[in-house]
Amino acid sequence: MGITRLNRRTFLSALGAWAAMPHAAFAEDYIDLEWTDLIPEGQPVVPPALQSLLNHDGPDMSRQQPPSNGARTDWNGEIVRLPGFIVPIDHEGAGVTAFILVPFVGACVHVPPPPANQLVFVTTEKPYESSGMFEAVNVIGMFGTVATSTQLADIAYALSADRIEPF
Numbered sequence: 241m242g243i244t245r246l247n248r249r250t251f252l253s254a255l256g257a258w259a260a261m262p263h264a265a266f267a268e269d270y271i272d273l274e275w276t277d278l279i280p281e282g283q284p285v286v287p288p289a290l291q292s293l294l295n296h297d298g299p300d301m302s303r304q305q306p307p308s309n310g311a312r313t314d315w316n317g318e319i320v321r322l323p324g325f326i327v328p329i330d331h332e333g334a335g336v337t338a339f340i341l342v343p344f345v346g347a348c349v350h351v352p353p354p355p356a357n358q359l360v361f362v363t364t365e366k367p368y369e370s371s372g373m374f375e376a377v378n379v380i381g382m383f384g385t386v387a388t389s390t391q392l393a394d395i396a397y398a399l400s401a402d403r404i405e406p407f
Contacts, residue, residue, distance in 0.1 A: 270319040270380055275343040278357050278397065280310045308355035311385045311396040320383040322360065322399065323407050326370050329390060335367020340395060345374055353393035361388045364401040376407035 322341065327348045330338035340348055341360040347353055362379055370377075381401040388395040 270321045271315060273315065273320050273322045273383075275322075275324070275358060278312060278360075280312055280357070305353045305393050306355045308357040308394070308396055311357045313385050315383045316385055318383055319381065319402070320399070321378050321380045322383075323376060323378050324360070325374070325376060326368075327392065328370070329361075329392075332367040335369045337365075337367050338363050340390065340392065341377075341379055341399065348392045356387075356394040356396040359393055359395040360397040360399050361386070361390075361395045362399045362401050362404075364404060368401075368404040378405050378407050379403070380405075 324341040324343055325345050325347070326336060327340040327342055328336045328338075329340060330336065339362050341362050342348055343354060343358055348359075353359060360379075360383075362381075364381075368377075379399055379401050380403040381399050384398050385396060386398040388398065
């Protein structure tokens, strides 16, 4: 009888501790987003193939950024996962701590930037050591709508990264 009571107590204690832990510790609790999800309904999508047709010989590609007709607020304050490519903005040692997440390779650098509602400004406390701009990543963290402007482009969204991992 003593062993059964001990096991029951252990089980109930573990169950209580489990219930008290944050929900995110147990499962992948995020919303998977695609880049098309960030475009307001009724707004045309500029396919990456057409982006390369824009003149990209000039020194300042941010002036060639297509206009953006708004941003979606559906996921403000939500934990999301979004795939993309890193355009570094700020470094700490060998890692990047702030970057623009872009939907295709070379956006903002080799070709003009996509509309602001196709760019996400990402910050992370833990520097991410990227293998380069051609590395696809998934970024998981708190998402929000913000108007940010950098020397490369205007940006409609922000993401505070909890995790950055190879795609």
